[in-house]
Amino acid sequence: MSQPLVRSSASPQNLAPLFRAGTGEPLLAMMLASGGDERIALTREGRNRYGAQPRPEEGHVWFSSSTASGISPRGWAAAAEAMPFVLLAGETEDWFANLRRRLLNLLAPPAAQVVFCASGTEAEYAALVLAQARAKQPGQKLVNILVGPDETGRGAPLAAAGRHFLNSAPFGEARAGFPLEGFDAVTLATLHLRDAAGTPLPVEEIDSKACALVRVARARGAHTLIHLLDGSKTGLSAISRACATKLMQENPGEVTVVVDACQLRCAPEQIYADLEAGFLVMISGSKFLGGPAFSGALLVPEKFLADGATIPWPDGLADHFALHDWPPLLRERIEGPFGARCNAGLGLRWEAALAELEAFCALDPALIEAAKASFHAETRRQILALPRLEIDASAGDPTLIPIFMRGAEKGAAERVLRALRLQGLHLGQTVSIGDREALRLCLSAPQIVDFAWRYAQVGSETFAFAKLRGNLEKLFTAWDALL
Numbered sequence: 222m223s224q225p226l227v228r229s230s231a232s233p234q235n236l237a238p239l240f241r242a243g244t245g246e247p248l249l250a251m252m253l254a255s256g257g258d259e260r261i262a263l264t265r266e267g268r269n270r271y272g273a274q275p276r277p278e279e280g281h282v283w284f285s286s287s288t289a290s291g292i293s294p295r296g297w298a299a300a301a302e303a304m305p306f307v308l309l310a311g312e313t314e315d316w317f318a319n320l321r322r323r324l325l326n327l328l329a330p331p332a333a334q335v336v337f338c339a340s341g342t343e344a345e346y347a348a349l350v351l352a353q354a355r356a357k358q359p360g361q362k363l364v365n366i367l368v369g370p371d372e373t374g375r376g377a378p379l380a381a382a383g384r385h386f387l388n389s390a391p392f393g394e395a396r397a398g399f400p401l402e403g404f405d406a407v408t409l410a411t412l413h414l415r416d417a418a419g420t421p422l423p424v425e426e427i428d429s430k431a432c433a434l435v436r437v438a439r440a441r442g443a444h445t446l447i448h449l450l451d452g453s454k455t456g457l458s459a460i461s462r463a464c465a466t467k468l469m470q471e472n473p474g475e476v477t478v479v480v481d482a483c484q485l486r487c488a489p490e491q492i493y494a495d496l497e498a499g500f501l502v503m504i505s506g507s508k509f510l511g512g513p514a515f516s517g518a519l520l521v522p523e524k525f526l527a528d529g530a531t532i533p534w535p536d537g538l539a540d541h542f543a544l545h546d547w548p549p550l551l552r553e554r555i556e557g558p559f560g561a562r563c564n565a566g567l568g569l570r571w572e573a574a575l576a577e578l579e580a581f582c583a584l585d586p587a588l589i590e591a592a593k594a595s596f597h598a599e600t601r602r603q604i605l606a607l608p609r610l611e612i613d614a615s616a617g618d619p620t621l622i623p624i625f626m627r628g629a630e631k632g633a634a635e636r637v638l639r640a641l642r643l644q645g646l647h648l649g650q651t652v653s654i655g656d657r658e659a660l661r662l663c664l665s666a667p668q669i670v671d672f673a674w675r676y677a678q679v680g681s682e683t684f685a686f687a688k689l690r691g692n693l694e695k696l697f698t699a700w701d702a703l704l
Contacts, residue, residue: 339541369413369414457617503520518571
């Protein structure tokens with residue numbers, strides 16, 4: 222392979238004068254908000270699209286991890302400690318190699334690979350080109366089956382079709398809805414998780430539809446990329462892993478499975494098992510993990526590609542990936558271009574996210590389950606006392622609870638979301654369930670770590686949960702007052 226082309230000469234060593242100027246914390250905040258798209262750009266108030274600053278905020282309560290959270294003091298400290306690596310990141314990829322090693326040690330079997338992505342949506346592009354690389358015939362068409370298109374990231378359907386999903390990108394311009402420059406045509410098929418009334422469909426029914434779509438794609442001679450959604454915006458999951466395994470076994474080399482675990486609410490052991498099964502896995506450090514938005518990754522199992530297989534690389538991906546985002550073993554199969562040598566902002570966001578993941582993975586599993594149970598029970602208790610609020614009975618995860626407002630007109634949920642933000646109280650973005658709107662109350666890994674550490678002080682679950690209980694009371698009191 223020829224040496225990949227790097228379009229931009231911009232690299233972190235150009236920041237050296239700023240370091241010498243002693244800018245300190247403002248520079249770290251600026252870097253944490255760099256290397257992304259318009260969603261991470263800071264407003265005049267110093268916040269991103271989701272109301273979060275790139276530095277910790279005293280007094281803010283983050284129950285919004287289904288969308289985005291503010292950076293924790295632990296994450297901020299980890300990013301600050303990594304700032305010296307930024308100066309060398311344009312010359313050597315040791316920093317990104319270490320980030321990969323730490324992530325794989327926690328989640329993956331030996332010899333797996335990591336592609337870092339500026340967001341979970343960019344991970345869709347990486348999955349597409351890897352699926353295309355497995356095509357057995359030159360120019361073989363690709364069918365991408367997306368599960369829960371209205372319960373994944375808003376840009377996922379466009380990215381899954383090989384199109385720009387916003388009007389901006391980490392390293393260039395973009396035009397939302399237009400095909401990515403140089404991308405081979407991708408046929409997008411979708412499978413919904415709910416019926417028109419918002420009732421979840423049986424997983425068996427979704428599995429059956431998935432098998433039918435794969436049969437049609439194979440009859441047309443196309444390679445199929447199919448999503449296994451592990452944790453939607455409302456906590457639902459489909460297709461089943463049994464179905465995914467069956468499809469791969471019955472169509473060897475012609476079906477690629479990618480697990481969308483961007484919420485990362487499943488156990489680390491599940492990620493490990495999915496990689497061992499030969500699935501690609503998309504994750505994010507900025508949802509359940511509570512790291513700063515945006516920090517995505519695609520985990521690739523060992524020997525995913527046949528020896529000698531090249532990775533098709535459309536020019537448009539240079540707007541989204543830096544050279545060091547891709548590990549050497551995969552990168553040597555690519556003939557550029559890339560948008561820059563490295564994405565230092567993404568590296569810093571993963572430093573913060575890994576600090577949370579390492580703390581979480583060190584916990585006693587029994588304490589994790591105790592925190593989840595206490596959170597779910599206390600949420601139900603408080604909502605039952607508020608007649609204007611109602612839990613979505615179909616929610617599929619104890620750490621992600623959609624909440625309806627009875628009798629609320631359309632648009633009311635968004636107004637409440639913004640009003641609560643002004644009080645430093647953060648919920649997950651509005652999601653539509655049938656003809657109703659819900660806001661999402663979420664438990665995150667940093668909150669579970671805090672619960673476990675408080676438990677270690679006195680050995681009492683009541684004491685361990687006291688802080689979370691107080692924050693829930695504060696939230697629901699403010700919410701009820703707004704209604």
